[in-house]
Amino acid sequence: MADTEATATKEEPKVLTDLEKVGEPIVPRKKPNDIHGDDLVGKISVPKVQEGAAAANKPYLCKSENMQKLGFPGDLRTDWHDAAIAKMGELLKKYKSLQVYMDICVKCGACTDKCHYFLGTKDPKNMPVARAELFRKVYRKYFTTEGKILGKLAGAERFDLDLLGEWYSYFHQCSQCRRCSVFCPYGIDTAEISMAAREIMDHIGIGQKYVNDIIVKVHEVGNNLGMNPKALKATLESTEEDLEEETGQKIRLPLDEVGAEVLMVTPSADFFASPHVESLLGYAKVFHQAGISWTFSSVASEAGNFGMFMGNYSQMQKVASRVKLAIDEIKPKRLIVGECGHAWRIAYSFWNTLIGPFDSLDPNYKRPEHICEYTLDLVNRGAIKLDKSKNDDFVVTFHDSCNVARGARMGDKPGGQFTIPRELIKASCNRYVEMDEETIMEKTFCCGGGGGLLTDDLLELRVQGAMPRMQAFHKVQESHGANFLALICAICKAQFTKILPKYGVGMDVAGGVHQLIANAIELGAKE
Amino acid sequence: MTVLFVVLGYAALAIFIVGVLAKVWKYGKTPAPLKIPQTPAPVTASGVPVRILSEVVFFKSLFKSNRVIWLAGYLFHIGLLLALIKHYRFLFASVPAGLDYFATFEMYPGLIMLGGLGLLFLLRLVVDRNMFISVMTDYVLLILLIAIAGTGTLAKHYFRVDITQVKEFMMGLVSFSPMGSNSTFPTELIFLIHFSLVLLLLVYFPFSKLMHAAGVFFSPTRNQVDNPREKRIVAPWAENLPAPTTDVEEVAEAHGQA
Numbered sequence: 001m002a003d004t005e006a007t008a009t010k011e012e013p014k015v016l017t018d019l020e021k022v023g024e025p026i027v028p029r030k031k032p033n034d035i036h037g038d039d040l041v042g043k044i045s046v047p048k049v050q051e052g053a054a055a056a057n058k059p060y061l062c063k064s065e066n067m068q069k070l071g072f073p074g075d076l077r078t079d080w081h082d083a084a085i086a087k088m089g090e091l092l093k094k095y096k097s098l099q100v101y102m103d104i105c106v107k108c109g110a111c112t113d114k115c116h117y118f119l120g121t122k123d124p125k126n127m128p129v130a131r132a133e134l135f136r137k138v139y140r141k142y143f144t145t146e147g148k149i150l151g152k153l154a155g156a157e158r159f160d161l162d163l164l165g166e167w168y169s170y171f172h173q174c175s176q177c178r179r180c181s182v183f184c185p186y187g188i189d190t191a192e193i194s195m196a197a198r199e200i201m202d203h204i205g206i207g208q209k210y211v212n213d214i215i216v217k218v219h220e221v222g223n224n225l226g227m228n229p230k231a232l233k234a235t236l237e238s239t240e241e242d243l244e245e246e247t248g249q250k251i252r253l254p255l256d257e258v259g260a261e262v263l264m265v266t267p268s269a270d271f272f273a274s275p276h277v278e279s280l281l282g283y284a285k286v287f288h289q290a291g292i293s294w295t296f297s298s299v300a301s302e303a304g305n306f307g308m309f310m311g312n313y314s315q316m317q318k319v320a321s322r323v324k325l326a327i328d329e330i331k332p333k334r335l336i337v338g339e340c341g342h343a344w345r346i347a348y349s350f351w352n353t354l355i356g357p358f359d360s361l362d363p364n365y366k367r368p369e370h371i372c373e374y375t376l377d378l379v380n381r382g383a384i385k386l387d388k389s390k391n392d393d394f395v396v397t398f399h400d401s402c403n404v405a406r407g408a409r410m411g412d413k414p415g416g417q418f419t420i421p422r423e424l425i426k427a428s429c430n431r432y433v434e435m436d437e438e439t440i441m442e443k444t445f446c447c448g449g450g451g452g453l454l455t456d457d458l459l460e461l462r463v464q465g466a467m468p469r470m471q472a473f474h475k476v477q478e479s480h481g482a483n484f485l486a487l488i489c490a491i492c493k494a495q496f497t498k499i500l501p502k503y504g505v506g507m508d509v510a511g512g513v514h515q516l517i518a519n520a521i522e523l524g525a526k527e
Numbered sequence: 528m529t530v531l532f533v534v535l536g537y538a539a540l541a542i543f544i545v546g547v548l549a550k551v552w553k554y555g556k557t558p559a560p561l562k563i564p565q566t567p568a569p570v571t572a573s574g575v576p577v578r579i580l581s582e583v584v585f586f587k588s589l590f591k592s593n594r595v596i597w598l599a600g601y602l603f604h605i606g607l608l609l610a611l612i613k614h615y616r617f618l619f620a621s622v623p624a625g626l627d628y629f630a631t632f633e634m635y636p637g638l639i640m641l642g643g644l645g646l647l648f649l650l651r652l653v654v655d656r657n658m659f660i661s662v663m664t665d666y667v668l669l670i671l672l673i674a675i676a677g678t679g680t681l682a683k684h685y686f687r688v689d690i691t692q693v694k695e696f697m698m699g700l701v702s703f704s705p706m707g708s709n710s711t712f713p714t715e716l717i718f719l720i721h722f723s724l725v726l727l728l729l730v731y732f733p734f735s736k737l738m739h740a741a742g743v744f745f746s747p748t749r750n751q752v753d754n755p756r757e758k759r760i761v762a763p764w765a766e767n768l769p770a771p772t773t774d775v776e777e778v779a780e781a782h783g784q785a
């Protein structure tokens with residue numbers, strides 16, 4: 001993923017001729033200015049609102065060809081207004097969340113200071129309720145009696161190009177992290193609303209380049225990085241050689257081995273991005289030491305699924321269906337998913353719906369399993385041994401990936417998604433420190449790069465959105481000398497590697513949980 | 528006068544009941560195609576009512592979120608609940624034993640409501656974030672409620688509206704024999720205002736954010752069981768969805784852009 005952002009910046013943004021004709025409000029973004037870490041680290045505090053502060057944050061538009069490859073119109077439809085309203089009506093009938101959340105927000109204000117993008121940008125339209133209001137304005141105008149009669153007095157507004165411009169801007173400043181939902185008296189989930197908004201925008205011809213390009217790549221090549229099976233094979237082979245050199249053991253990274261007991265599906269960034277690949281070595285060592293046969297699949301060489309970010313059920317299903325294909329081909333007993341936040345949410349919460357039931361898999365195991373569930377079980381049973389002293393250089397702290405924390409679970413008990421990675425980390429190192437309790441577990445702050453925003457054309461936003469997390473990290477850095485930010489998400493890893501230096505922290509501070517495991521695991525003969 | 532208010536009363540009540548039921552029906556029948564409980568969530572069906580009740584009874588998430596808004600909102604809703612309970616005595620000839628007790632609260636429900644409402648109003652004026660998200664109807668609704676609570680309290684404690692007359696009128700209404708010999712519309716202005724505003728609130732209810740009172744039970748992030756690995760759900764509309772088209776020309780044609 002780190003590499004896909006690089007390609008995103010090489011190309012020029014799409015020329016907006018058609019859009020300009022109709023009074024295009026979607027202006028090219030401003031250059032990411034240099035944000036200085038020193039005025040950002042400090043206590044997490046609620047800013048005074050600054051209207052319009054983040055209005056210019058807009059990602060590049062997706063080019064016509066790729067829009068059409070996804071079944072969307074290539075350019076803003078001339079009848080976009082009617083098409084958008086029709087689509088909105090359709091989504092309101094399809095999603096209970098959207099329908100109910102449109103009606104029941106009382107605007108109590110409890111969520112207004114809970115979004116990292118508001119805290120970082122000070123722009124009031126990045127307050128979750130204000131973001132949702134951009135959608136509600138249109139909903140009220142066209143779908144409610146109140147809005148039709150009272151109009152602006154009730155906060156109802158015609159959907160015009162200016163408002164569409166605001167949609168494009170602010171619905172791409174939501175990482176769909178669901179923090180707002182935790183604090184809302186009715187659990188109103190702004191992520192659901194921004195997904196619906198993005199789906200409507202795609203449907204009328206304005207899609208986001210980064211997300212849509214990646215989905216095209218998955219359909220055409222098989223993964224977000226656009227790595228074809230041959231390249232994947234070569235990468236795995238050379239990594240195997242490195243592993244043998246490092247450990248003196250034949251630790252395998254198998255690909256497409258039919259009949260393997262475990263099918264491992266992991267974000268493609270794990271195959272060579274840094275620090276992702278360190279976790280890949282961790283998985284391999286764990287499987288090796290457990291003595292289980294396992295394999296990656298070139299068909300399902302991506303656990304990530306950007307279909308969720310664009311809010312499109314069919315696209316999400318199509319991306320996920322690769323996993324189904326791989327299961328049919330490899331015929332594994334178990335399905336295990338690597339370190340990735342949104343991927344785990346989709347695997348855990350949606351796969352069964354999208355591509356289930358997994359009748360061919362062994363029902364004695366979770367279908368699917370998270371790699372942390374798998375590894376911790378081995379540790380607890382004594383099947384693998386960890387030498388904590390190998391990580392003595394580190395004072396570790398853990399960033400709960402929001403998609404795992406608030407959108408999924410591990411293990412059998414509620415909250416297993418918090419305890420299992422922590423137990424695993426504590427089993428692999430001697431020094432562990434927790435960040436401020438207002439910033440962890442279900443209250444965790446997003447890294448600032450999730451939800452399809454991990455692109456250089458939104459770099460400024462990413463730096464600002466990371467602020468609350470960086471402030472919490474800074475605190476344990478000062479107080480306990482924390483120097484390792486343990487992660488279980490490919491996007492978090494790419495985001496922090498890029499953002500940490502902006503805050504004056506070395507990028508090698510970010511790493512995977514299985515990177516710690518890779519360091520600590522005792523390889524070789526078992527007693 | 529009596530006839531007019533009888534007609535208005537029934538009309539408002541009908542709009543309220545039909546309107547709320549229609550909305551509830553809509554919320555109920557709209558499918559939730561994906562499992563989206565906000566985790567940690569109950570892993571068994573029996574845990575869900577506990578979770579929802581903790582929101583309804585204690586405003587648990589709001590408490591976690593913002594103590595000032597919680598206090599303001601809680602005061603108002605508790606006051607409202609007590610006030611509603613107290614209104615029982617206008618509707619039934621004999622007050623059930625337990626409910627007597629509430630009569631001893633005297634004017635507190637009204638004052639608690641007013642306190643909460645005042646604080647809610649103030650929050651919209653002094654906190655810049657709340658100010659930003661407020662539109663006219665948000666203020667007007669609070670003013671309406673303040674007016675209802677205010678006139679109610681005044682009617683009872685300062686103007687000493689004829690309670691027996693009110694009771695006869697209301698009981699006539701609820702027993703569907705509104706034009707009985709004793710039940711004429713009470714003539715005090717303060718009662719007229721109080722009664723009219725309540726009718727207005729009833730009519731506005733189903734069309735407004737007041738639907739949160741029903742919607743809170745339908746929120747998928749709160750009412751779903753966290754068991755997606757064990758139990759498969761598929762919405763009717765999502766069964767056998769065709770894979771999205773990828774043919775560029777077909778797409779262009781479909782959107783009239785060929």
Ligand code: HEM
Nearest residue numbers: 106108185582583586589599600601647668669737740743
């Ligand atoms: C199941 C019953 C109900 C529950 C659980 C509930 C819960 C809540 C909560 C948590 C809030 C947000 C906090 C606040 O701003 O006060 C709220 C706001 C509000 N509620 Fe309710 N409520 C219920 C019934 C009602 C009813 C019957 C009314 C009728 C008048 C009402 C009127 C309001 C108003 C006007 C607000 C917004 C206050 C503002 O403008 O800031 N609620 N409610």
Ligand code: SF4
Nearest residue numbers: 105107108109111184
């Ligand atoms: S916390 Fe919920 S009800 Fe309150 S303003 Fe935010 S979204 Fe609306």
Ligand code: SF4
Nearest residue numbers: 115174175177178180
């Ligand atoms: S889902 Fe996350 S990013 Fe989106 S509005 Fe809510 S808190 Fe902000």
Ligand code: SF4
Nearest residue numbers: 341401402447450491
């Ligand atoms: S990248 Fe990580 S922290 Fe950010 S949205 Fe995804 S899981 Fe959450």
